[in-house]
Amino acid sequence: xxxxxxxxxSSKQFNRGDIEAVLKMAGKALPYASKKKFGDLLKGKLLxxxxxxxSTRTRLSFETAMIRLGGSVVSxxxxxxxxxxxxxxxxxxxxxxxxxxxxxxxxHNEDNSADEMAHGSSVPVINAGDGCREHPTQALLDxxxxxxxxxxxxxxxxxxxGDLKYGRTVHSLSEMLSHFNVKLxxxxxxxxKMPEGVCRFLKEKNVPFTETVxxxxxxxxxxxxxxxxxxxxxxxxxxxxxxxxxxxxxxSELIKEKNPKMLILHPLPRxxxxxxxxxxxxxxxxxxxAKSGLAVRMALLMMVLGKSF
Amino acid sequence: xxxxxxxxxSSKQFNRGDIEAVLKMAGKALPYASKKKFGDLLKGKLLxxxxxxxSTRTRLSFETAMIRLGGSVVSxxxxxxxxxxxxxxxxxxxxxxxxxxxxxxxxHNEDNSADEMAHGSSVPVINAGDGCREHPTQALLDxxxxxxxxxxxxxxxxxxxGDLKYGRTVHSLSEMLSHFNVKLxxxxxxxxKMPEGVCRFLKEKNVPFTETVxxxxxxxxxxxxxxxxxxxxxxxxxxxxxxxxxxxxxxSELIKEKNPKMLILHPLPRxxxxxxxxxxxxxxxxxxxAKSGLAVRMALLMMVLGKSF
Amino acid sequence: xxxxxxxxxSSKQFNRGDIEAVLKMAGKALPYASKKKFGDLLKGKLLxxxxxxxSTRTRLSFETAMIRLGGSVVSxxxxxxxxxxxxxxxxxxxxxxxxxxxxxxxxHNEDNSADEMAHGSSVPVINAGDGCREHPTQALLDxxxxxxxxxxxxxxxxxxxGDLKYGRTVHSLSEMLSHFNVKLxxxxxxxxKMPEGVCRFLKEKNVPFTETVxxxxxxxxxxxxxxxxxxxxxxxxxxxxxxxxxxxxxxSELIKEKNPKMLILHPLPRxxxxxxxxxxxxxxxxxxxAKSGLAVRMALLMMVLGKSF
Numbered sequence: 001x002x003x004x005x006x007x008x009x010s011s012k013q014f015n016r017g018d019i020e021a022v023l024k025m026a027g028k029a030l031p032y033a034s035k036k037k038f039g040d041l042l043k044g045k046l047l048x049x050x051x052x053x054x055s056t057r058t059r060l061s062f063e064t065a066m067i068r069l070g071g072s073v074v075s076x077x078x079x080x081x082x083x084x085x086x087x088x089x090x091x092x093x094x095x096x097x098x099x100x101x102x103x104x105x106x107x108h109n110e111d112n113s114a115d116e117m118a119h120g121s122s123v124p125v126i127n128a129g130d131g132c133r134e135h136p137t138q139a140l141l142d143x144x145x146x147x148x149x150x151x152x153x154x155x156x157x158x159x160x161x162g163d164l165k166y167g168r169t170v171h172s173l174s175e176m177l178s179h180f181n182v183k184l185x186x187x188x189x190x191x192x193k194m195p196e197g198v199c200r201f202l203k204e205k206n207v208p209f210t211e212t213v214x215x216x217x218x219x220x221x222x223x224x225x226x227x228x229x230x231x232x233x234x235x236x237x238x239x240x241x242x243x244x245x246x247x248x249x250x251x252s253e254l255i256k257e258k259n260p261k262m263l264i265l266h267p268l269p270r271x272x273x274x275x276x277x278x279x280x281x282x283x284x285x286x287x288x289x290a291k292s293g294l295a296v297r298m299a300l301l302m303m304v305l306g307k308s309f
Numbered sequence: 310x311x312x313x314x315x316x317x318x319s320s321k322q323f324n325r326g327d328i329e330a331v332l333k334m335a336g337k338a339l340p341y342a343s344k345k346k347f348g349d350l351l352k353g354k355l356l357x358x359x360x361x362x363x364s365t366r367t368r369l370s371f372e373t374a375m376i377r378l379g380g381s382v383v384s385x386x387x388x389x390x391x392x393x394x395x396x397x398x399x400x401x402x403x404x405x406x407x408x409x410x411x412x413x414x415x416x417h418n419e420d421n422s423a424d425e426m427a428h429g430s431s432v433p434v435i436n437a438g439d440g441c442r443e444h445p446t447q448a449l450l451d452x453x454x455x456x457x458x459x460x461x462x463x464x465x466x467x468x469x470x471g472d473l474k475y476g477r478t479v480h481s482l483s484e485m486l487s488h489f490n491v492k493l494x495x496x497x498x499x500x501x502k503m504p505e506g507v508c509r510f511l512k513e514k515n516v517p518f519t520e521t522v523x524x525x526x527x528x529x530x531x532x533x534x535x536x537x538x539x540x541x542x543x544x545x546x547x548x549x550x551x552x553x554x555x556x557x558x559x560x561s562e563l564i565k566e567k568n569p570k571m572l573i574l575h576p577l578p579r580x581x582x583x584x585x586x587x588x589x590x591x592x593x594x595x596x597x598x599a600k601s602g603l604a605v606r607m608a609l610l611m612m613v614l615g616k617s618f
Numbered sequence: 619x620x621x622x623x624x625x626x627x628s629s630k631q632f633n634r635g636d637i638e639a640v641l642k643m644a645g646k647a648l649p650y651a652s653k654k655k656f657g658d659l660l661k662g663k664l665l666x667x668x669x670x671x672x673s674t675r676t677r678l679s680f681e682t683a684m685i686r687l688g689g690s691v692v693s694x695x696x697x698x699x700x701x702x703x704x705x706x707x708x709x710x711x712x713x714x715x716x717x718x719x720x721x722x723x724x725x726h727n728e729d730n731s732a733d734e735m736a737h738g739s740s741v742p743v744i745n746a747g748d749g750c751r752e753h754p755t756q757a758l759l760d761x762x763x764x765x766x767x768x769x770x771x772x773x774x775x776x777x778x779x780g781d782l783k784y785g786r787t788v789h790s791l792s793e794m795l796s797h798f799n800v801k802l803x804x805x806x807x808x809x810x811k812m813p814e815g816v817c818r819f820l821k822e823k824n825v826p827f828t829e830t831v832x833x834x835x836x837x838x839x840x841x842x843x844x845x846x847x848x849x850x851x852x853x854x855x856x857x858x859x860x861x862x863x864x865x866x867x868x869x870s871e872l873i874k875e876k877n878p879k880m881l882i883l884h885p886l887p888r889x890x891x892x893x894x895x896x897x898x899x900x901x902x903x904x905x906x907x908a909k910s911g912l913a914v915r916m917a918l919l920m921m922v923l924g925k926s927f
Contacts, residue, residue, distance in 0.1 A: 035720065038661075038662030043347070044347030046373060046376060046377065048369065054698050056694045056701060057701055057714065059694075060666065060692045060694065060715070060718055061718065063692045064664060064692055064718040064719070067664060067690045067692065068664065072376045073692075074369045074372045074373055074376065074382075076365045076368075076369065078698070080363050080387070083365060083366055083577065083578035086538070086578045086580070087538075087578065087580040087581075088577070088578030088579065088580065092577070092578060092579060092596075093578075095596045096366065096577060096596060096599050097369070099596070099599040099600050099603070100369055100370065100373040100599070100603065101373070102344065229704070229705075268701065268706070268710070268714065269701035269704045269705060269706030269710060269711075270706065270710060271704070271705040271706065272705075287710075287713045287714060287717070290713075290714045290717040290718070291717050294717070294718065352656075353656030355682060355685060355686065357678065381685045383678045383681045383682055383685065383691075385674045385677075385678065389672050389696070392674060392675055392886065392887035395847070395887045395889070396847075396887060396889040397886070397887030397888065397889065401886070401887060401888060401905075402887075404905045405675065405886060405905060405908045406678070408905070408908040408909050408912070409678055409679065409682040409908070409912065410682070411653065
């Protein structure tokens, strides 16, 4: 992919070379993401963050990335007062906002909304999460974190745990990991299994994966355990939710018993699925993911704007 | 008008010389609005955007204008948590915010709110739309667009179409066009006619205008067709809305049949009143208006802050 | 207190030397707060304003302080879309946001929320108001205003009037004034008396104070009258509210009759408790407090970031 001027819409648009290019650039961005450097590489460039579905974490990550490289930000959160609320298409909004900004990051609760905006926009559009479908920058930062923590991605066993049905981060991550030599384990309640579409994609790509409801045993030999949040509203009966809530919990006791060396990731926010005592373990990388996220978003902003470190 | 330190509250405060001064300055701002230049002309200056009534389009236009000239922005959207929600007058808010900022842009759903804030403020206040009454920067950018597209304003026939009763942009535009040698046609459903006050003003100024409900024929010899959005909530009966919805629609077919050379403007957002196939026509200037808007707002910010290019 | 890297959570953490250090630094910040200078002293530093309870006035004060010293800002208002709304602890949010920002200002409607965030954060956290308990930067700016207006704090008689029960500004101010040689008078309806905890604290510190419901006579010999807003929702019966509403009102007539030289402060917004005719009196310092607020917040940002003018 030629990144300059490109839209970043889907994890599917990345081949292995593209992912490695982003990882390499993210490595160069790390001193800026770590507050060791403050740049003016993007001085004069303007990012518009359009978050129709609010997400403070992701929005502030994009904005911090832009600002720490010397760029500027304008922002809109929610739909109240937006042109979309008045009936405007995202195509029209894209046309208009691209007059203002040099790059757009959009978050929306409907599938393909980022694509529609990109269709209208004359500047690069980055998908910061749309519907239940895509969250490509999250998948890139997850892989970057793995690489930073373990030195490689090939050859690893990755277990994904929790809500695999609605959790868009695990969809994008599975698709991106298909370019690497990995073994995947999907651990979830029956109600929240990985969607058929993702499984089919992995089969086509010959990525070995297994599905299970067993939590404690499936993490025994995983190099990476990727935990996700299970939300009560996904279950028809509160009783079913309560049942899983007692099972899909990573504790330091469980880790020490089953697999003390595992790397633990989580897209955050974490609620009850990782107990606080885990935070102190060396493999608890979920807060370090925030820094990786900055580095990856810095890298993408630089690349689509045609800049280099 | 001496622009330095002035409040920009109403289209009525502009005489022809004032409008021409803004157009001239906006012309100089175009390279910045077109992303060809990024300046530091307003470095050290702070704009506060206070949008009690949210409007993403207008707010981001002001903020982009400020930032691309090197200035900074603080912003508040909605009324929740604002001092006004706690019972403060806009006069007091103006006194307080002018301690922080060098210039204020206010949007509010009540008539004269910008005037009240300006009364308290010790720094220039720009009205970014208040009530159904005024939206002077929109009118200036409309005229600037006409001048950019057609090379002149004098001698033109301008048709305004749609909701002329509640659409504040057409009120401000009519008043500002009264300083030019133009002929106006007001095309609207009977329920949404241009208010008596605007018509009286135009008569006093000897501006020739006609009013009609006929859409298709009235655009035949117009140099400029200014379309606006018709909202269902303006009609007591849904049936009446539906009736007009089928009539006040600009299509490429209609344009080609009636008047292929017309310049088409729209304050945006556009919903159904201009079909998407029109976008490709050379006269479809409504997305180019966004760039004009940046240039005009840059010009006004520079002028009230006593700066020049 | 060693300010560099410190959290500013409570007025209780300040001794007299600390307060004087802030006042001294605020004095140096005044040219920046007065728009006479625009600095780049905090260039490359990023402030995150996290206002779970919206407060435009306080948020824009912090943001303006940061920007006018050359720093940058990212911001989140309300709880919608925040990780906290998804069940995240403020501890986790602190851990995450401190990856992005160099300093955090938090406003929250629950007591001790700033402390919880500071516990997780690796960068300084400034309490911009939490629950009914603390608002330390407001207390500092109140004292700075007194010093600027009257040249001293020791030896003064300070009357606090209105809602002393829920008004967190008067709690923090009383505690900070305990380090000075002052006499306090608390004037309030019986329903809104100063909380027992604050009174006990003052007794322990041997700060002389009296409590009264009499308004007009108690301001006779006060050097400083600190007015606060009385809200209807604090009273079970509307009748009780109406009764007080007619009494706790500062008018220019009352001032001229009782004590023309008093200095009048108010944390703002002011509603009916100070009539507009008072604004013109020389002692009406409540709008000048906004400038003091900028200076004090600039001082604190500089100090916790280890910078000096």
